[in-house]
Amino acid sequence: MSEDLKGSVALVTGASSGIGEATARTLAARGAKVALVARRVEKLEKLASEIAGHGHTALAIEADITDQQQAIDAVKRTVGDFGRLDILVNNAGVMLLGPMADAPTEEWDRMIDINLKGLLYMTHAAVPHLREAAGDSPRGVSDIVNISSVAGRVASAGAGVYNLTKFGVGAVSESMRQEWSKDRVRITIIEPGAVSTELTDHLRPEIRDSVRARFDDIKALEAHDIAEAIEYAVTRPAHVSINEILIRPTAQK
Ligand SMILES: NC(=O)c1ccc[n+]([C@@H]2O[C@H](COP(=O)([O-])OP(=O)(O)OC[C@H]3O[C@@H](n4cnc5c(N)ncnc54)[C@H](OP(=O)(O)O)[C@@H]3O)[C@@H](O)[C@H]2O)c1
Numbered sequence: 001m002s003e004d005l006k007g008s009v010a011l012v013t014g015a016s017s018g019i020g021e022a023t024a025r026t027l028a029a030r031g032a033k034v035a036l037v038a039r040r041v042e043k044l045e046k047l048a049s050e051i052a053g054h055g056h057t058a059l060a061i062e063a064d065i066t067d068q069q070q071a072i073d074a075v076k077r078t079v080g081d082f083g084r085l086d087i088l089v090n091n092a093g094v095m096l097l098g099p100m101a102d103a104p105t106e107e108w109d110r111m112i113d114i115n116l117k118g119l120l121y122m123t124h125a126a127v128p129h130l131r132e133a134a135g136d137s138p139r140g141v142s143d144i145v146n147i148s149s150v151a152g153r154v155a156s157a158g159a160g161v162y163n164l165t166k167f168g169v170g171a172v173s174e175s176m177r178q179e180w181s182k183d184r185v186r187i188t189i190i191e192p193g194a195v196s197t198e199l200t201d202h203l204r205p206e207i208r209d210s211v212r213a214r215f216d217d218i219k220a221l222e223a224h225d226i227a228e229a230i231e232y233a234v235t236r237p238a239h240v241s242i243n244e245i246l247i248r249p250t251a252q253k
Contacts, residue, residue: 003031004235007138009082011035011075013065013122014092016043018197019147022223023089026231028056035078037061038092057082065092065118075125085129086137087234090119091147093165095199098207100160108161115165116172119146123176127185134184140238141184145230146173150193150248158207166191177243186241188233193248194220218251 010027014020016038028034028051036044036058044060051058059081063074079085093115096107123144130142151159152166170189177187194215200208226247233242 005087005139006031008032008086009035009078009084009133010087010089010234011037011078011085011122011126012089012091013037013118015047016040018199019192019195019223019226020089020091021047022227023091023230024058025051026224026227027087027089027234028058029054030231030235031056032087033057033059033082035059035061035074035082037063037065037074039064065122066113068117068121071118071121072125075122075129079129084133084137085126085142086133086139087143087145088122088126088130089145089147089230090122090169091145092118093147093199094202095149095151095159095162097159097162097203097211099158103161111161111165115162116168119169120172127180130185131180131183141186141241143186143188143234144173144176144180145188145190145233146176147226148173148189148191150191150246150252152189152191153246177241181241184238186233188230188242189244190226190229190233191244191246192221192226193252194218195223195226196220197223215252218249221247221249 010032012020012024015024015036024034041062048058048060061074063070065071134142146169148169149166152170155163173187173189229245
């Protein structure tokens with residue numbers, strides 16, 4: 001595999017499992033140094049050792065990105081250790097589904113705090129470094145990749161506040177694109193359908209069973225399928241900005 005991200009530094013939130021973990025592996029294999037950010041630091045450390053075992057470089061950073069200071073510190077630590085930041089993958093997220101009428105509203109707070117505020121805090125802390133990196137990188141650009149969802153394009157009963165957060169990711173991404181295109185900071189929205197990860201583990205049991213039953217008869221995407229889409233976006237030439245990628249399992253309605 002060509003190491004055309006050599007010299008670049010990527011930060012991936014939610015790197016302790018699922019799509020973030022697969023993305024960190026993929027970007028490291030393309031030569032980027034990768035900062036791994038999440039709360040379960042032991043998982044991050046295991047992944048960092050695995051990446052090091054393949055001759056690449058990764059750094060485990062424990063952070064709860066809903067806390068703005070921890071988000072700022074995660075970016076500072078990345079730039080302190082690796083000297084720069086070229087690619088931010090805003091991937092950390094939760095999907096807590098169920099009818100709105102009887103929802104525990106603490107689930108709404110968690111989705112808004114992680115899926116929206118966490119993404120905003122990370123972006124705000126990272127963007128000065130991303131602008132600088134675009135100016136002095138051989139790639140000539142830097143990248144923000146925001147993970148939305150099919151649920152960021154199609155709303156449905158039982159997904160209301162998750163829809164709200166992911167439609168929000170789409171809206172703020174387009175605003176970011178218009179604000180930072182002149183700085184050569186590219187913005188990509190990735191919108192996966194069902195991916196086989198830990199995402200549904202956090203649902204209330206009665207909701208979890210019905211959500212999983214809906215997808216029983218289809219072959220879901222794997223986390224690496226999404227990592228490959230992210231890899232594609234960030235390895236395009238400087239004049240090409242992949243703004244949006246919608247990826248469903250073939251059999252998903
Ligand atoms: N799986 C799907 O079908 C699917 C479809 C569309 C979109 N997505 C989106 O893809 C993204 C990744 O999800 P996934 O499917 O890979 O699920 P996952 O395996 O549950 O991964 C979620 C990641 O987010 C991290 N995270 C959660 N809260 C955090 C916090 N407060 N601070 C820092 N990190 C936090 C988790 O790490 P810690 O618990 O260690 O902090 C974990 O690494 C999410 O934005 C999700 O909405 C997933």
